[in-house]
Amino acid sequence: METRVLIMQLAYLLSAVLFILGLKRLSHPDTARGGNRLAAISMLIAVVATLVGEQIMTWQWIVGGVLTGTVIGGFMARFVKMTAMPQMVGLFNGLGGLASGLVAAAEYLRYTHEKVVEGGVVVSDVPLDGSISIMLGTLIGAVTLSGSFVAFGKLQGIVTEKAVKYPGQQVLNAILFLGILATMAYLTLVTPEAIAAADTGTVNIVYYALWGAAILLGVLLVIPIGGADMPVVVSLLNSYSGLAASAAGFVLDNNVLIISGALVGASGLILTRIMCKAMNRSLANVIFGSFGQVAGKELIKGEKRTMADVNDVQPDDVAMLLAYAKQVVIVPGYGLAVAQAQHKLRELCDNLENRGVTVKYVVHPVAGRMPGHMNVLLAEANVPYNQLYEPEDVNPDIANVDACLVVGANDVVNPAARDEPASDLYGMPIIEVDRAKHAVVMKRSLNPGFAGLDNELFYGRNTMMLFGDAGDSIGRILEELKQL
Amino acid sequence: MSGTILISVYVFVLAMFVGFEVITKVPPTLHTPLMSGSNAISGISIVGALVIAGMGEGTLFNIIGLVAVIAATINVVGGFMVTDRMLQMFRRDTDTN
Numbered sequence: 396m397e398t399r400v401l402i403m404q405l406a407y408l409l410s411a412v413l414f415i416l417g418l419k420r421l422s423h424p425d426t427a428r429g430g431n432r433l434a435a436i437s438m439l440i441a442v443v444a445t446l447v448g449e450q451i452m453t454w455q456w457i458v459g460g461v462l463t464g465t466v467i468g469g470f471m472a473r474f475v476k477m478t479a480m481p482q483m484v485g486l487f488n489g490l491g492g493l494a495s496g497l498v499a500a501a502e503y504l505r506y507t508h509e510k511v512v513e514g515g516v517v518v519s520d521v522p523l524d525g526s527i528s529i530m531l532g533t534l535i536g537a538v539t540l541s542g543s544f545v546a547f548g549k550l551q552g553i554v555t556e557k558a559v560k561y562p563g564q565q566v567l568n569a570i571l572f573l574g575i576l577a578t579m580a581y582l583t584l585v586t587p588e589a590i591a592a593a594d595t596g597t598v599n600i601v602y603y604a605l606w607g608a609a610i611l612l613g614v615l616l617v618i619p620i621g622g623a624d625m626p627v628v629v630s631l632l633n634s635y636s637g638l639a640a641s642a643a644g645f646v647l648d649n650n651v652l653i654i655s656g657a658l659v660g661a662s663g664l665i666l667t668r669i670m671c672k673a674m675n676r677s678l679a680n681v682i683f684g685s686f687g688q689v690a691g692k693e694l695i696k697g698e699k700r701t702m703a704d705v706n707d708v709q710p711d712d713v714a715m716l717l718a719y720a721k722q723v724v725i726v727p728g729y730g731l732a733v734a735q736a737q738h739k740l741r742e743l744c745d746n747l748e749n750r751g752v753t754v755k756y757v758v759h760p761v762a763g764r765m766p767g768h769m770n771v772l773l774a775e776a777n778v779p780y781n782q783l784y785e786p787e788d789v790n791p792d793i794a795n796v797d798a799c800l801v802v803g804a805n806d807v808v809n810p811a812a813r814d815e816p817a818s819d820l821y822g823m824p825i826i827e828v829d830r831a832k833h834a835v836v837m838k839r840s841l842n843p844g845f846a847g848l849d850n851e852l853f854y855g856r857n858t859m860m861l862f863g864d865a866g867d868s869i870g871r872i873l874e875e876l877k878q879l
Numbered sequence: 880m881s882g883t884i885l886i887s888v889y890v891f892v893l894a895m896f897v898g899f900e901v902i903t904k905v906p907p908t909l910h911t912p913l914m915s916g917s918n919a920i921s922g923i924s925i926v927g928a929l930v931i932a933g934m935g936e937g938t939l940f941n942i943i944g945l946v947a948v949i950a951a952t953i954n955v956v957g958g959f960m961v962t963d964r965m966l967q968m969f970r971r972d973t974d975t976n
Contacts, residue, residue, distance in 0.1 A: 422901070432959075438955055465956045487958050497946060649926065774908075780908045
């Protein structure tokens with residue numbers, strides 16, 4: 396082995412080890428920042444090793460690409476709003492998938508664009524397994540690309556957040572998928588012959604068609620998934636982007652790609668599983684299910700509820716309740732982030748703590764638009780992470796809590812998930828605020844939540860409804876509190 | 880099936896297990912940074928992209944290489960930077976004031 400290739404390979408090994416150590420550190424709040432930096436350094440090592448170890452003939456495309464990517468990526472990372480984090484991660488996922496897919500494409504086209512001559516005879520040098528890696532890399536890369544872009548569009552509001560369903564959808568997807576598999580098999584078998592015959596026009600066209608079909612498949616797979624399930628989809632696509640990198644590693648026979656891709660693939664799968672568990676649904680149910688899609692579904696208990704059944708309160712009532720409480724639990728939902736009310740909420744909690752009230756934030760795993768999203772939004776508002784609790788930490792003692800303040804959350808506090816086997820939410824772990832002494836629900840209106848289901852909590856005897864924009868409501872409660 | 884690909888499959892499977900072991904106990908608080916950080920790591924395809932962009936095999940490959948390098952670099956640089964930005968906001972109660 397040539398010395399510089401050896402050095403490159405050793406640098407790759409170092410890089411793979413540092414990725415693992417970096418990820419390990421990412422799993423604790425105190426070491427996470429260092430872990431992320433370690434992973435970044437490790438990436439730099441891999442890049443430098445490649446530039447030194449590989450035969451680089453032209454530099455202008457590399458320099459131009461890296462500069463452009465750095466400016467765009469750096470700009471986005473610096474200025475993205477924390478509320479928009481899910482769609483940005485989705486977009487980055489898609490770009491990672493694109494890069495991996497293009498690596499496979501370049502490898503394929505390199506074979507079909509050149510004839511290898513040995514002793515004057517044109518021969519094929521596409522090994523069968525290499526070709527399978529190329530096909531898999533293309534498929535996973537393209538599906539990650541288009542699936543992530545649709546998820547981005549849904550989260551950004553460009554594509555409808557609703558689940559798009561039509562008759563025969565799953566049959567169509569199955570046919571498309573089988574067609575793609577058949578095309579992959581065809582190309583794997585026929586490409587070597589085509590190269591041998593120096594007639595690669597057809598296989599190239601078929602290969603481009605494979606790209607088109609795989610991109611279409613990614614779109615069709617994500618389009619039927621509703622907004623409420625986006626945390627699962629983003630996690631799953633995160634896993635795909637890792638697998639795409641691994642596939643590119645198989646194509647190039649490069650271990651650092653295979654290892655880092657597998658790490659990301661595993662991480663994404665773990666998060667997907669956690670998200671599914673938090674919603675008490677199987678992955679298959681998220682992808683193929685028809686969650687919250689039953690048209691005109693009425694309250695399961697029977698009669699249609701109206702405003703007359705609601706205990707409608709004013710900010711001063713809430714201020715009074717909170718000021719004389721011992722224990723207050725805050726249940727933040729995505730509505731809080733939409734109203735940009737995190738900072739005001741934090742001020743409210745500071746005021747309560749100064750009065751000697753114990754305040755806990757309880758974050759449901761699916762509270763935001765991606766796993767852990769609400770935690771980031773609260774961290775941005777200076778809420779210390781050790782004040783954040785998980786539902787199972789507070790549910791056992793929730794009957795002793797004087798007031799639960801539900802801000803912009805809905806489905807995660809819906810008692811139907813516990814009580815109504817007929818409900819689509821049934822079995823999902825919830826925060827049982829209906830069992831607390833008082834529940835205060837801040838909401839714009841009685842409209843159903845993301846899942847499109849009514850919520851019995853709003854009509855409960857211990858429930859106070861405070862209607863209006865969450866930011867305004869919190870501000871007014873705070874003013875009342877200051878006067879008490 | 881050739882020997883190299885079999886070794887690659889070994890590496891892949893073992894790395895998946897390492898990934899599961901390392902990440903299983905990550906607390907929910909860090910799920911978003913974990914995802915954006917690992918997402919940046921998946922930009923490792925940049926290694927392959929650089930090779931394509933630098934091999935000088937004609938316009939088609941230059942364009943594919945350029946697009947791949949740009950996409951992977953956005954993924955890598957943006958991913959690590961935004962993760963850092965998020966993580967610097969996380970603090971404990973004791974750090975207050």
